[in-house]
Amino acid sequence: MQLTLSAEDAEFRDQLREFFTTKIPQEIRDVVRDNGELTREQLVQSMRILNENGLAVPSWPTEWGGKDWTLMQKHIWHEELQRAYVPEPLAFNASMIGPVLAQFATQEMKERFLPATANMDIWWSQGFSEPDAGSDLASLKTRAVRDGDHYVVNGQKTWTTLGQFGDWIFTLVRTNPEVKKQAGISMLLIDMKSPGLEVRPIELIDGGKEVNEVWFTDVRVPVENLVGEENRAWDYAKFLLGNERVGIARVGTTKARLAQAKEFAASIKVGDGTLLDDPQFSTRFVELETDLLALELTALRVAANSADGKPDPASSVLKLKGSELQQAVTELTVDLAGPASLASGADDDSTVPLWARRSTPAYLNTRKTTIYGGSNEVQRQIISRTILGL
């Protein structure tokens, strides 16, 4: 055991801090800091800079651009990245499809897709959920039928995050309807420009349009776009979802948001002091910080990423608590804004600061974190079944 950072780790941290705060354009990091919406170009630009410097996909195998870092170093990378408000490497690329391809795809497919995925030459979307297959993902119905050297795909995916930007979509499709539901699923990579594929936006409760429906009508997909083996994709999906859960924990982001919230609190005068002196708020900060500390230490103590082709149930602990803390911080921020939180639609001429105007939409939007990536109920089920054997 060792409490302090080794000299090498400290130097590693300083280098990354320097890199993130000087090489990623300030305008891009400001958008992230202010809870704004990045353009497609900004996200691509930022990830390309990371990739050029070998910092986009450190958790991948080294031959595909990954790093042989320790758990501590990976943590430092993530923490510094989030602290500097660098946009996270697009999760669909970096932590979802990339590791799956590296683990399960043929050499040819890896060569075709992995470099382009790391460099955001392809923007991936995740086509798993369907209207009737949410928590019960394995009941998915989108059908792929073999026709010569193509699959013909029909059906509908939904909740496809940022599908409006997607070049390609990795999908779970039913290739065998006769067997147990988990045993008839395959993973297909589909070019979103294919004829018969249509993306329709869904408006969310904060007014944003970040998710979509994706419809497939007789979409022809070359058989070489099948990942791994036919009917084996349930294993690949579980592997992917394990990594997705780890990514949702977002310790560094929540830490930065909490520190921001402290600044907001300190900027609001009440009586002789500020809201940060008000025990109603100061105790809430301490409570959240302590929970976040516990989460951060847990992330450091247990490696929760999928390994040897399998998800790690510890990922559920990180997802569960990490998502709840993100929600708690946005709720705290609305309370800091107080009556000004109503002014969500005001423009920059408003007397209400930007953070306060964005506080309620952010609070409403963050309700999603306990729903997606496997709802928190599903995480509890994984913990109770897989870890506790209940």
Next chain:
Amino acid sequence: MDFNYDDEQQALREAVRGLIGKAYSDYEERRRAVAADPGFSEQVWGQLAEMGLLGLPFEEQYGGMGASAIEVGIVAEELGRVVAPEPFLTTVVLAGGAIAAAGTEVQKTELLGGISAGESIVAFAHAEPGSRWEPTASVVTATDGGDTWTLSGTKEPVIQGARADVLIVSAALPEGGTGLFVVDPSAQGVSREGYRTHDGGRAARVVLDGAAATPLGAAEDRTGVIARVLDGARIAAANEAIGLMEVAINTTSSYLTSRKQFGVPLNTFQALTFRAADLYVQLELSRSVAVWASMVLAESSTDEFVAQAAARASLRISRAGRQVGQEAIQLHGGIGMTAEYSIGAYTSRLTALDHLFGDGNHHLGLLACRVGDYAELEPVP
């Protein structure tokens, strides 16, 4: 203590439900109403006026019905059930309440008459940059020019401030204290910038630059009036929240029964049904406190007892509203996050009400300051 509504009150509820429940029977209607300015249906507003609801709490001589806080609570609850966007709370209860409490005979006749008839939207311009629900003003200041008064400073956010035909503005008086003034928003020196609020409503930034103003009643310290009027609005808002929560819970329960996953309806999972049951407990406890607070207000209790009831109701409803709003979305899953489905609007409105007149912790803090002053907390004065 009697919690039963009498026949007339029941009839009022049915009449309101008949009108508003019909106007917004389909959530799409509500979406349409909030999509375009002014963020509510002028037609429905007119119908509310025809039914006498916009003058409900005002005395008959001013075009009102002389009804009590119980009746106001019934209307607010019914509006909450369908997340109706009409500004009953801010125009009738808040601005109307201030006019009724402080206005001259002439002002009451004119302004309350205008509200009752549905001819005039009056906005209560009280919140200021940096204010946190105090009954006082400091950013907007009043200047006495002998015959006329002028106001300067910014009010934000003012609910329905851009649509308003009349503004009731709080302002710091030259000699100290906070006065209330009537401002014609089309007058020189008034500029308004309207925008949407997250709950589908509208608010505005109102900038006053030497704007002509008439004192509402006498130009004297009205801090007590403002406090009392805000308390009345808190109690009405608590009733609105009851309507919101009840329907949010019912909507969630029926979704749990109809949505299938793993080949069974979601209500097969006790992990979910028990949480719906917890929400029901929250609702019932909150309803008791909201109706109790309405009775306290209706029986013209002391200002102090009303303030205590309003704070207790605000605290209880804040806690319940958050749990219901958050859980209702969670129990729905993804569909609960969409604008097309109703539940998010309920959560958004509950969040707005929570921050409009002081959230739970704000009232917790105020109540905590007095906790040493009494032994037991009694529901009767």
